[in-house]
Amino acid sequence: MANLEARKHISPDSGFPIALHPNFNPKIKNHVPPDPVREEFQPPKDRASFADPEKKSLLSVAKRTDLTESIGTVLENVQLSQLNEKQLDELALLVTERGVVYFRDQDLTTEGQVKLFEHYGTLDKHPAQKDVKHVIIQGSREDHREINKYTPWPSGDFHADTSFEVNPPSYSLLRMEEHPEVGGDTAWVSQYGLYDSLSPAMQKFVEGLHAIHTSRLQYDTILDLWGTGPNRPPIDTHHPAVRTHPVTGLKALNVNGGFVTGFAELKKFESDKLLDFFQYHIHSADDHYVRWKWAVGSVAMWDNRAVVHRVIPGTYEGNRRGIRTTVFGEKPYFDPQSESRKQRTGRIKKEKEGLNGSAPNGTNGTETPA
Ligand SMILES: [Fe+2]
Numbered sequence: 001m002a003n004l005e006a007r008k009h010i011s012p013d014s015g016f017p018i019a020l021h022p023n024f025n026p027k028i029k030n031h032v033p034p035d036p037v038r039e040e041f042q043p044p045k046d047r048a049s050f051a052d053p054e055k056k057s058l059l060s061v062a063k064r065t066d067l068t069e070s071i072g073t074v075l076e077n078v079q080l081s082q083l084n085e086k087q088l089d090e091l092a093l094l095v096t097e098r099g100v101v102y103f104r105d106q107d108l109t110t111e112g113q114v115k116l117f118e119h120y121g122t123l124d125k126h127p128a129q130k131d132v133k134h135v136i137i138q139g140s141r142e143d144h145r146e147i148n149k150y151t152p153w154p155s156g157d158f159h160a161d162t163s164f165e166v167n168p169p170s171y172s173l174l175r176m177e178e179h180p181e182v183g184g185d186t187a188w189v190s191q192y193g194l195y196d197s198l199s200p201a202m203q204k205f206v207e208g209l210h211a212i213h214t215s216r217l218q219y220d221t222i223l224d225l226w227g228t229g230p231n232r233p234p235i236d237t238h239h240p241a242v243r244t245h246p247v248t249g250l251k252a253l254n255v256n257g258g259f260v261t262g263f264a265e266l267k268k269f270e271s272d273k274l275l276d277f278f279q280y281h282i283h284s285a286d287d288h289y290v291r292w293k294w295a296v297g298s299v300a301m302w303d304n305r306a307v308v309h310r311v312i313p314g315t316y317e318g319n320r321r322g323i324r325t326t327v328f329g330e331k332p333y334f335d336p337q338s339e340s341r342k343q344r345t346g347r348i349k350k351e352k353e354g355l356n357g358s359a360p361n362g363t364n365g366t367e368t369p370a
Pocket residue numbers: 159160161309
C-alpha cells in the first residue's frame with residue numbers, strides 16, 4: 001500500500017492520506033499503453049462440446065468428490081500431466097457443470113501447464129502480464145477495506161477474470177508453486193446458483209439489463225498500487241447481466257463486484273442500489289460458495305462463465321506464488337429460450353417421473369419416449 005500516490009499527500013487536518021483524482025496522479029496520467037484495445041473475435045469451439053456427457057474416460061480413472069451441492073469437485077488419483085485429449089475435454093465439461101474442479105499433489109510444470117491449456121483455446125494475456133503465456137498470482141496481506149479508501153478498484157472482491165474483455169476468459173487454471181501453511185485460501189461462488197436464487201420477478205428484470213464491466217478502475221490501481229504499466233487502454237464493455245452458457249445452455253448471473261460498476265439501462269441511483277444488492281447477494285450466497293485450502297502442487301481449474309472468485313486476504317508469513325493460465329471465451333450472449341439450472345433439474349425429474357408413471361404394466365418405462 002506504500003506505493004499509492006495518495007500516501008505521499010497527507011491531509012494536515014486528519015493526518016491521513018488524500019485520495020487523488022487520476023488526472024492529478026502522475027503515475028496514471030503519464031502512462032501510454034503500448035497495445036491497442038482488443039477487437040471481438042470468434043474463439044475455437046469449446047472443447048467441452050466434444051466431450052462424452054458421461055465422462056467415462058476421465059471418471060473411470062479419477063475419484064470424484066463433490067464438495068458442496070452447488071459448486072466444486074475434487075478429482076483424486078489422477079495427474080493432469082498424464083491426461084489424454086479425450087480426458088481433457090471431459091475435464092472441461094465437468095468444469096462447466098461444477099464451476100471449479102480441484103486437484104492435489106500435481107507434478108505439472110509451467111511448460112506442461114501452458115501446453116495443456118493450449119488444448120482449450122487461445123491463451124489470454126492479462127492487461128498487466130509481461131509474459132505472454134502465463135501470469136504469476138500472488139496472495140495479499142493487505143487490508144482491501146483500507147486500500148479501497150485510496151484507490152478505486154475493489155481489488156480483493158469477487159470477480160470473473162478480466163470480465164471486461166469483449167471476449168472474456170472461459171477457463172482459468174491456477175497451480176500453486178509456493179504457499180504458506182495457513183491463509184491465502186480462494187473462494188468461488190456459482191453464478192448458476194446466484195441466478196437461481198433470485199425471485200422470478202427479479203430474474204425477469206435483470207435479464208433485460210446489461211452490466212457495465214470496466215477495466216478503468218483496475219487500470220488506475222495497477223499503475224498506482226502495483227507500479228505496473230497496463231498493456232492496453234482501459235475499456236467499458238456492456239455484457240448481458242444474465243448470460244447463457246454456450247456448453248451447458250444454462251443461465252448464469254454475469255455481475256461481479258470486482259469489475260461491474262453499474263447497469264447500462266438504469267439511472268444512476270437505480271444502478272447503484274442494484275449493484276449494492278448484488279454485492280450482498282454474492283457475499284451471502286453460502287449455499288453456492290466453496291472455499292479451497294491450497295498447498296504446493298494444488299491446482300484449481302474454473303469456468304469464468306459459471307463462477308466468480310476471490311482470494312481471501314490474510315496476514316500469513318512466507319510466499320504465495322501461483323501460475324495461472326487462461327483462455328479466451330466467446331462474447332457473452334443471452335438466449336431467452338435457455339433454462340436455469342433449477343429449471344433443468346426440475347424438468348429432468350418430471351420427465352423421469354412421467355416416464356415411470358406412464359410405463360406399461362410389467363416394464364420399467366425405459367422404452368417409453370420422453
Ligand atoms: Fe482472479
